Amino acid sequence: MYTVADLRKGLKIILDGDPYIVIAFDFAKPGKGQALYRTKMRNMINGTILDRTYRSGETFDPASLDERTMQYLYKEDNAYHFMDNRNYEQIVINEDALGDTKNYLIDNLAVDVLLFGEKAIGVNVPNFVNLRVIKTDPWAKGDTSGSDSKPATVETGYVLRVPPFIEEGELITIDTRTGEYSTRVKG
Amino acid sequence: MTLNWGLAAKRNALAERARIIGAIRSFFSEEGYLEVETPLRIPAPAPESHIDPIPSASWFLHTSPELCMKRLLAAGYGRIFQICNCWRAEERGRLHLPEFTMLEWYRAETGYFGLMDECEALIRSVAAAIGLKERVVYGGREISLQGPWERITVSEAFARYTPHSLSEALQRDLFDEIMVCDIEPRLGNDSPVFIHDYPASRGALARLKPDDPSVAERFELYMGGVELANGFTELTDPVEQRSRFLHEQETRLSLGKTVCPMPEKFLEELAHMPPAAGIALGLDRLVMVLLQAASIDEVVAFTPEQL
Numbered sequence: 247m248y249t250v251a252d253l254r255k256g257l258k259i260i261l262d263g264d265p266y267i268v269i270a271f272d273f274a275k276p277g278k279g280q281a282l283y284r285t286k287m288r289n290m291i292n293g294t295i296l297d298r299t300y301r302s303g304e305t306f307d308p309a310s311l312d313e314r315t316m317q318y319l320y321k322e323d324n325a326y327h328f329m330d331n332r333n334y335e336q337i338v339i340n341e342d343a344l345g346d347t348k349n350y351l352i353d354n355l356a357v358d359v360l361l362f363g364e365k366a367i368g369v370n371v372p373n374f375v376n377l378r379v380i381k382t383d384p385w386a387k388g389d390t391s392g393s394d395s396k397p398a399t400v401e402t403g404y405v406l407r408v409p410p411f412i413e414e415g416e417l418i419t420i421d422t423r424t425g426e427y428s429t430r431v432k433g
Numbered sequence: 434m435t436l437n438w439g440l441a442a443k444r445n446a447l448a449e450r451a452r453i454i455g456a457i458r459s460f461f462s463e464e465g466y467l468e469v470e471t472p473l474r475i476p477a478p479a480p481e482s483h484i485d486p487i488p489s490a491s492w493f494l495h496t497s498p499e500l501c502m503k504r505l506l507a508a509g510y511g512r513i514f515q516i517c518n519c520w521r522a523e524e525r526g527r528l529h530l531p532e533f534t535m536l537e538w539y540r541a542e543t544g545y546f547g548l549m550d551e552c553e554a555l556i557r558s559v560a561a562a563i564g565l566k567e568r569v570v571y572g573g574r575e576i577s578l579q580g581p582w583e584r585i586t587v588s589e590a591f592a593r594y595t596p597h598s599l600s601e602a603l604q605r606d607l608f609d610e611i612m613v614c615d616i617e618p619r620l621g622n623d624s625p626v627f628i629h630d631y632p633a634s635r636g637a638l639a640r641l642k643p644d645d646p647s648v649a650e651r652f653e654l655y656m657g658g659v660e661l662a663n664g665f666t667e668l669t670d671p672v673e674q675r676s677r678f679l680h681e682q683e684t685r686l687s688l689g690k691t692v693c694p695m696p697e698k699f700l701e702e703l704a705h706m707p708p709a710a711g712i713a714l715g716l717d718r719l720v721m722v723l724l725q726a727a728s729i730d731e732v733v734a735f736t737p738e739q740l
C-alpha cells in the first residue's frame with residue numbers, strides 16, 4: 247500500500263483496476279491551507295492521461311507488474327522491438343507507452359519489460375545509463391563569463407544540459423530517474 | 434574526488450540571490466526598519482491547523498518568526514524585519530522545501546492595504562537593483578511590474594476564474610483544491626496581483642474586517658502563478674487570539690496531529706501590541722521568479738536530497 251508521501255514520477259499504481267504510471271507530480275499547499283498532492287497519470291494500457299489531486303491520508307494499491315529481462319533490438323517508425331534472450335521471442339512496444347525511457351534505449355541494452363497479464367506495457371531502464379554525445383558546441387577554454395551549462399544531443403536523439411567541458415564523441419552517464427547529466431565516463 | 438558539477442553550475446543563481454538579499458536589506462534600512470534575529474528553536478509555535486513544526490529535543494524549530502517578532506512589536510519596536518530559515522514538516526515540491534528562507538516584516542500603525550503598497554515598492558526596488566526594468570519574464574509570460582498592482586478579493590477571484598462561488602466552495606470543502614487547481618495558476622501572469630479578504634476561518638492570527646466579520650484582513654501576493662507572500666492586519670485582542678488558537682489546536686487534535694503548548698508569553702504581551710500589519714515572503718520563491726527558475730531547487734545551494 248502506498249500513501250501520498252510515496253507519490254513521485256514513475257510510481258505505478260492501480261486505479262479502477264487499471265495500471266497507471268505517475269508522469270508528473272507536484273506538492274501544493276495554498277497559504278494556510280492543507281497539503282495537496284497533484285498528479286498526472288498515464289493509463290499504461292490505453293494511454294489515457296488523468297489529472298488527480300489527493301489529500302493527506304489517501305492510499306493507493308501498487309500495480310504489481312511482471313518483469314522480464316529483454317534486449318532492445320531496434321526501432322521502426324514508432325515501434326520499439328525487444329527480444330527475450332532465453333527463447334528468442336520478440337515483442338513490440340509503442341513509443342507512447344515507453345514515455346521518457348525511450349531516451350535511453352540503445353541497441354542491445356538489457357531492460358526489464360513490464361507485463362500486465364500477457365501484454366507488454368512498458369520498460370524499466372537502469373538508474374544510470376552511458377550514452378555518447380553526438381552533438382554539442384565546443385568549449386571555449388578560458389571563457390568564464392559564459393553560462394554554466396550547454397545543450398548536448400546524445401546518440402538516442404535525447405537533448406539535455408551538460409557542463410561546458412563535455413565534447414562531442416564523449417561518453418556521459420545520465421540518471422534516468424531525472425533525465426539529467428550525472429558524470430563523464432573517463433577513457 | 435569528483436567535482437559536484439550541479440553545485441558548481443549554481444554559481445550565477447547563488448550570486449544573484451545574494452544581490453537580492455543585499456537589495457532587500459538596503460530597502461528596509463532606508464525605510465527606517467531594524468533588522469532583528471529571533472531564536473530559530475522555540476518552545477511553543479503558533480497553533481495552526483495545517484502547518485506542522487519539526488520537533489527539536491523538547492522544543493520545536495520555528496515555522497515562522499511571527500510570535501517573537503510580535504513580542505518585539507509589543508515592546509515598542511515599530512518597524513522590524515528578519516531574514517531567517519524556517520522549517521515545516523513534509524513540505525517538498527517545486528515550490529516547497531522543508532527548510533526554506535523567510536523574509537518577514539512588521540510595521541506598526543498601518544493596515545493590510547498599507548503593507549501591500551510597501552510590498553510592491555520592495556519588489557520593484559529589488560528588481561531594479563538586479564537590473565530588471567519594470568518587467569519580469571516567468572513561465573513564458575511577461576509580467577509588468579509597473580504599478581499599481583491589481584488587488585482582487587478572494588470572492589471576486591472565485592467568480593472570475595471558476596464556476597463556483599466562494600460560499601459554495603467552502604460549503605463543499607473544496608476551497609483548497611479550487612484555489613490550487615483553478616485560481617492560483619491564473620494569478621499574476623500579466624502583472625503581480627494581491628488577492629485579499631480571505632474567509633475568516635483562514636486567518637488564525639488576522640484581524641476580521643470591522644464592516645464584514647465573515648472575512649479576515651489577510652492578503653497574498655502572486656506573481657506568475659506563484660504565491661510569494663502572505664500578510665495581514667494583526668489581531669491584537671489576546672482573548673480572541675486565545676480562542677482562535679484553541680480552535681486550531683482542536684482541529685489539529687481531530688486530524689491526529691501533534692498539539693504544541695499554548696504560546697502563553699506571546700498571549701500575555703499581545704495586549705501591548707499597537708495596531709500593526711505583518712507579512713511573510715518566501716525569499717527562495719522571490720529569487721525563483723526574478724531569475725526565471727522553474728523550481729525552488731535551482732536557487733538554493735543544497736536541497737535535502739543532496740545532503
